Amino acid sequence: EIAIGASEKITTPKFALELVVLYPFLLGYSILQAIMEKAGQNSWQVSAICVENFNDASYRRLLEDLDRRQEKKFVIDCEIERLQNLLEQIVSVGKHVKGYHYIVANLGFKDISLERFMHGGANVTGFQLVDFSTPMVTKLMQRWKKLDQREYPGSETPPKYTSALTYDGVLVMAETFRNLRRQKIDISRRGNAGDCLANPAAPWGQGIDMERTLKQVRVDFILLLAVNYIPFILQVGYWNDMDKLVLIQHEPTLGNDTSAMENRTVVVTTILVRILLNS
Incomplete structure (x- = not known):
């Protein structure tokens, strides 16, 4: 857009x-x-x-x-x-x-x-996507430049924007699971594993809770x-x-x-x- x-x-x-x-x-x-x-x-x-x-x-x-x-x-x-x-x-x-x-x-x-x-x-x-002037990114880049290239291959070049997308994706998932725990929702498959091969497919209740919580993350x-x-x-x-x-x-x-x-x-x-x- x-x-x-x-x-x-x-x-x-x-x-x-x-x-x-x-x-x-x-x-x-x-x-x-x-x-x-x-x-x-x-x-x-x-x-x-x-x-x-x-x-x-x-x-x-x-x-x-x-x-x-x-x-x-x-x-x-x-x-x-x-x-x-x-x-x-x-x-x-x-x-x-x-x-x-x-x-x-x-x-x-x-x-x-x-x-x-x-x-x-x-x-x-x-x-x-990445604003290198923000304090969080500046701090990350300072740590990145100090990495030992022998121990961390690829650290000689700065991270690309795809790394930021990965970080955001992990951040969203982590925040989702934190919200689920605060709501005391059991995200294990105990009691209702669902059946993806059923016709129609049996819903997985915990999956519905995860989808709802994901949509609430900002x-x-x-x-x-x-x-x-x-x-x-x-x-x-x-x-x-x-x-x-x-x-x-x-x-x-x-x-x-x-x-x-x-x-x-x-x-x-x-x-x-x-x-x-x-x-």
Whole structure:
């Protein structure tokens, strides 16, 4: 939903949004589906291109073809390795300059190398799940840097946003079980194991209690909607489930030159309201 909100913000009142979505076969399907549904409601013109089996030459041919069609706005939904490779090919064909806008549907914006884009002038919007300025994350990173690489292989590189997702998942489950214990609910299978193979399946009472408690757990986290090459962080918006992405207007702080205000960092705060639990 945040990726869709960011797409809406680059739409001008006079023109319908023309967007190109680049995605691998399975990973990006959910975001693609959401964008296509929104496109039908808002009369967006969307081109969806699967890049599952693309190599460097394929990326370059695709970018050159899109340039001939004068496509300038892209949503890229790829894993970090494929994304970095695609960004390198964008630079190689000179599509990293002013006038292009790339929305990266990835939660590890700071894991991406955007130095060439900073010099070229293209707008790159991304999402940063982990706010490294918070005290908890700062303390964690200090401990991380002190780890012995021989004892903890992989500690030479900083943790990725997927580690934060794992942490949040464990935190939600731990809080769920704490709430169940406070309610004196026995979560063992004693007395009612249920029968998953029955027709219809016999419900597991404790599982119903766990599902109910999971839905009551709330976890707060900060999500940064960031745009590259702005020299400072300016909070210009917020996110919640009711209002979605809302931008806040600020008075210009850079004199008469407001061109830099086009590249903004939005601090988005949300609360987890839905838990998806795969059995």
